[in-house]
Amino acid sequence: xxxxxxxxxxxxxxxxxxxxxxxxxxxxxxxxxxxxxxxxxxxxxxxxxxxxxxxxxxxxxxxxxxxxxxxxxxxxxxxxxxxxxxxxxxxxxxxxxxxxxxxxxxxxxxxxxxxxxxxxxxxxxxxxxxxxxxxxxxxxxxxxxxxxxxxxxxxxxxxxxxxxxxxxxxxxxxxxxxxxxxxxxxxxxxxxxxxxxxxxxxxxxxxxxxxxxxxxxxxxxxxxxxxxxxxxxxxxxxxxxxxxxxxxxxxxxxxxxxxxxxxxxxxxxxxxxxxxxxxxxxxxxxxxxxxxxxxxxxxxxxxxxxxxxxxxxxxxxxxxxxxxxxxxxxxxxxxxxxxxxxxxxxxxxxxxxxxxxxxxxxxxxxxxxxxxxxxxxxxxxxxxxxxxxxxxxxxxxxxxxxxxxxxxxxxxxxxxxxxxxxxxxxxxxxxxxxxxxxxxxxxxxxxxxxxxxxxxx
Numbered sequence: 001x002x003x004x005x006x007x008x009x010x011x012x013x014x015x016x017x018x019x020x021x022x023x024x025x026x027x028x029x030x031x032x033x034x035x036x037x038x039x040x041x042x043x044x045x046x047x048x049x050x051x052x053x054x055x056x057x058x059x060x061x062x063x064x065x066x067x068x069x070x071x072x073x074x075x076x077x078x079x080x081x082x083x084x085x086x087x088x089x090x091x092x093x094x095x096x097x098x099x100x101x102x103x104x105x106x107x108x109x110x111x112x113x114x115x116x117x118x119x120x121x122x123x124x125x126x127x128x129x130x131x132x133x134x135x136x137x138x139x140x141x142x143x144x145x146x147x148x149x150x151x152x153x154x155x156x157x158x159x160x161x162x163x164x165x166x167x168x169x170x171x172x173x174x175x176x177x178x179x180x181x182x183x184x185x186x187x188x189x190x191x192x193x194x195x196x197x198x199x200x201x202x203x204x205x206x207x208x209x210x211x212x213x214x215x216x217x218x219x220x221x222x223x224x225x226x227x228x229x230x231x232x233x234x235x236x237x238x239x240x241x242x243x244x245x246x247x248x249x250x251x252x253x254x255x256x257x258x259x260x261x262x263x264x265x266x267x268x269x270x271x272x273x274x275x276x277x278x279x280x281x282x283x284x285x286x287x288x289x290x291x292x293x294x295x296x297x298x299x300x301x302x303x304x305x306x307x308x309x310x311x312x313x314x315x316x317x318x319x320x321x322x323x324x325x326x327x328x329x330x331x332x333x334x335x336x337x338x339x340x341x342x343x344x345x346x347x348x349x350x351x352x353x354x355x356x357x358x359x360x361x362x363x364x365x366x367x368x369x370x371x372x373x374x375x376x377x378x379x380x381x382x383x384x385x386x387x388x389x390x391x392x393x394x395x396x397x398x399x400x401x402x403x404x405x406x407x408x409x410x411x412x413x414x415x416x417x418x419x420x421x422x423x424x425x426x427x428x429x430x431x432x433x434x435x436x437x438x439x440x441x442x443x444x445x446x447x448x449x450x451x452x453x454x455x456x457x
Contacts, residue, residue, distance in 0.1 A: 002259065004069070004115075006392065007325045008431070016355070018258035021264070027170045030212075031169070031170045031173035031174055031215065031219040031353040032033075032162075032166065032175070032388055033159050033162030033163075033166070033169055033173075033214055036173040037116050037117070037119035037443065038086065038119065038319065039115045039116055039159050039160065039162075039213075039214065040112065040113060040117070040118045040156055040159055040160060040210060041113075041206065041210065041213075041311075042086060042117065042137060042379075044211055045276070046180075047086065047249040048126045049314060049316075050086065050087040050310070050311070051087065051401050052398055053087070053307045053310065054087045054088050055299065057157070057233035058235040058315070059299070060299070060306075060309050060313055060315075061087065061105075061310060063301055063306045064080065064087075064306055065088075065312065066357075067080060067085065067204075067303055067307075067345055068080055068081055068084045068093060068096070068305055072303050072308060073303065074303050075205060075264075075303055075304040076107070076304065076307065077097070077100045078097055078100050078101055078105065078107065078111065078113060078114045079109075079110050079113055079307055080303075080307045081093050081094070081096040081097035081100065081114075081116045082094065082113050082117040082118050082140045083117070084115065085118055085121070086117050087310070091121055091340070094118040094121035094312075095121065096185065097118050098114060098118055098122060098130075099122065099224075100114070101114040101130055101133070101198070102129060102130070102238075105130070106137070107131050108134070108137035108138070108140075108153040108154075108156070108189065109152065109156055109157075111130065111133055111134055111137060111154040111157070111159075112153070112157045112159075112160040112161075113156070114130070115127075115131070115134060115160045115161075116156075119129070120204070130373075131161060131165075132184050134157045134160060134161050134164065135161070137153075137170070138156060138157050138158070138161075138168070139153050141153055141157070142154070144183075144200065146180055147200070148196060148203045148204050149200065150181055150198075150206075151176050151203075151207065152203035152207050153207050153265045154172050154176065155173065155176050155206075155207055155210055156173065156206070157172070157173035157174070157209065158170075158173055158176075159210060159214060159230055165424070168238055169428065173211075173214075173215075174213075176207065176323070177211060177217070177219070177321075178216075179416050181219055181420040182222070183217070183389075185222060186222050188275065189223055189226055190223075191333075191452070192317055192331075192333035192334040192335070192431045193334070194334065195423035198233075198237060198253055198254070198269070198321065199253070199265050199268070199269075199270065201230070201234065201269070201272040202268045202269070202271050202272040202275065203333050203336060205272055205276060205279065206275070207219070208220065208277060208279060209275070209278075214353030215395060218412075220263075221254035221340065228283075228285060229285075229331065230276070230285075231273070231276055231283075231285035231286050231289045232285055232286065232288070232325055232326055232329055233274065233286065233324060233329055233331075233338070234269065234273055234276075234283060234291055235273075235289065235327075235340045236327075236328070236329050236339070236340060236440050237254045237321060237338055237351065238251040238252060238253055238254070238335055239252050239254065239349060239360045239365065240270075240340060240344070240345050240347040240349050240360055241345050241346070241348065241360070241363050242297075242298070242345065242409065243263075243266070245263055245302075246302075247263070247300075247301055247302030247303075247305070248297075248298070248299070248301045249297050249298055250263055250270075250300065251266065251269070251270070251298060252266055252267040253265060253266060253269045253361045254338075254351050254356070254358065256367075257356075257358060257365040257366075260451065261378040263302075264304055267300055267302070267305035267308065268306055268308070270298065270300060270305070270308075270309075271300075271305070271309075271312055273289045273292065273293050273369075274293055274308070274309070274314075275312050276289055277289055277290045277293065277317065277319075277346070278312055278314065278398055278424075281314070282368045282418070283383070284314060284320070287318075287319050287320040287375065288319070288320050288321075288322045288324065288325040288449070289319070289322070289348060290314075290318070290319025290320070290324075291320050291321050291322045292319075292322040293313070293318035293319075294315060294319055299313075300406050309341055322343060322345045325343070327339060327340055327341070327342070327343070327380050327381075327382075328340075328379075328380070328382050328403075328432075328433070329389075330405070331353075332430035332431065332434075332435065333430070333431055333434075334431055334432065335352070335430050335431040335432015335434060336354075336432065337350070337351075337352040337353065337363055337384070337405055337407075337432070337434055338351065338352070338353065339379045339380065339382045340351065340379065340380070341378075341379050341386075342380065343379040346362075348360075348361060348377075348380075349361075349375060350379045350384055350405060352384075352405075352432060353432065357369065357370070357372075357373075357407070359377065361387065370386040370407055370408025371408075372386075373382055373385050373386040373407060373408070374386055374388065376404075379404065381401070381402055382402070382403050382404075382405065383398055383402060383403070383404045383405070383406075384407060385404070385405075385406060385407070386401045386404050386406065386407055386408040387408060387409060387449055391448050391449045392446060392447065392448050393447055394444075394446055394447070395419075395439050395443060395444065395445050395446075397439050397440065397441055397442060397443045397444075398427075398442070399438060399441050399442060400441050401438060401439065401440055401441055402438075402439050402441075403436065403437070403438055403439075404436075404438075404439060405432065405434050406434070406435040406437065406449065406455045407432075408433060409434070409435055410429060410433055410451075411429055411430070411431055411432060411433040412429060412430070412431060413427045413428065413429050413452075414426050414427070414428050414429075414452035415427055415428075415429065415435060415449050415450065415451055415452055416450050416451070416452050416453075417435075417437065417447065417448070417449055418444075418447070418448040418449075419445050419447050420445040420446045420447075421445070422445075426452050433456075435449065
């Protein structure tokens with residue numbers, strides 16, 4: 001729906017200028033939700049794509065159909081049955097979704113999807129019962145910390161219920177956009193805090209889709225650089241070697257390295273990437289992601305992942321080879337550094353962020369401390385090392401410019417750098433205590449690093 005022009009301008013000012021400006025502005029008008037069901041995550045183009053996949057009997061549709069027809073134990077039955085209904089128009093799928101919601105509907109997100117997607121199949125008394133369930137779920141959700149998944153659930157429930165309780169829906173949406181996003185998340189991310197964890201990308205994407213589809217507001221506008229790096233960040237923070245499971249092969253996102261990987265998080269990570277492509281299909285970074293996601297080997301076939309695979313994947317959209325994507329990402333504001341030597345499955349991989357330092361070599365995760373990096377770790381054209389006790393080390397580069405990252409230093413402190421035959425200069429470490437140095441090709445030199453104005457012990 002199109003917003004009144006004046007309200008659109010005020011909204012954009014709040015998102016661009018930030019929370020301090022937002023606090024000085026008068027209260028916002030209601031976030032009015034209009035239009036018939038379905039309203040959630042189903043713009044016309046996605047409905048057409050789902051219908052096309054069903055008509056062509058694509059592998060993704062056949063997987064979903066087999067799950068809902070054979071009575072397979074579904075981890076998210078409301079989502080799966082309602083999705084089968086909107087793709088096929090078969091009322092029996094809607095009936096199963098509604099029966100599940102009426103009997104077990106405590107998952108607020110799934111309840112909102114069933115109520116919205118299957119609304120034309122609800123008897124009046126069923127619609128009233130599900131609306132009551134949504135209202136009760138919203139009350140419970142308001143008592144929880146406002147994490148990304150909780151806010152996502154509240155947004156979906158508010159949009160689904162908007163014609164029943166428009167004032168409450170407007171209040172929920174105003175909270176999500178003005179107070180939570182503009183007032184909390186944007187400032188935290190700008191400070192370098194991990195306000196959106198990697199595992200929270202998928203619920204964040206559902207919020208972005210719903211807000212843009214309903215109000216023509218792109219919540220990325222105030223964090224363009226963070227969102228521009230998000231697709232490559234997702235690809236780089238997988239371990240190079242895939243993980244084989246009964247449900248298929250998975251790319252495993254970085255975790256603390258203890259125990260077995262969480263395959264549900266791996267599935268939601270892939271769903272997030274498919275959703276990123278759907279949100280911004282023409283950006284260079286998401287075209288790399290599309291090339292990554294269209295490897296048939298990693299199509300989700302398990303009962304949890306298959307519905308997400310069918311819902312978000314667009315096999316007709318061209319992508320670019322991920323082999324041309326960047327091999328390293330450094331976020332100074334948070335102290336994140338992640339790199340791999342190549343896009344091959346036997347690549348050397350390094351991760352530094354959130355208190356975790358890891359490598360992945362020869363199929364194994366190894367947790368490190370800065371002391372373990374006294375000898376340089378070469379990751380493609382990037383070298384990582386810690387600083388020796390005397391502050392001195394040798395640099396030798398090949399025929400290409402090489403970036404060196406010195407880790408384990410004090411965060412946000414200035415250091416003097418002395419390189420043979422060069423003037424002394426100063427650099428400041430990032431939020432993770434990393435110092436970045438560039439050395440030209442074919443350079444051999446001694447390097448001395450010490451705190452600015454002081455000496456190393």
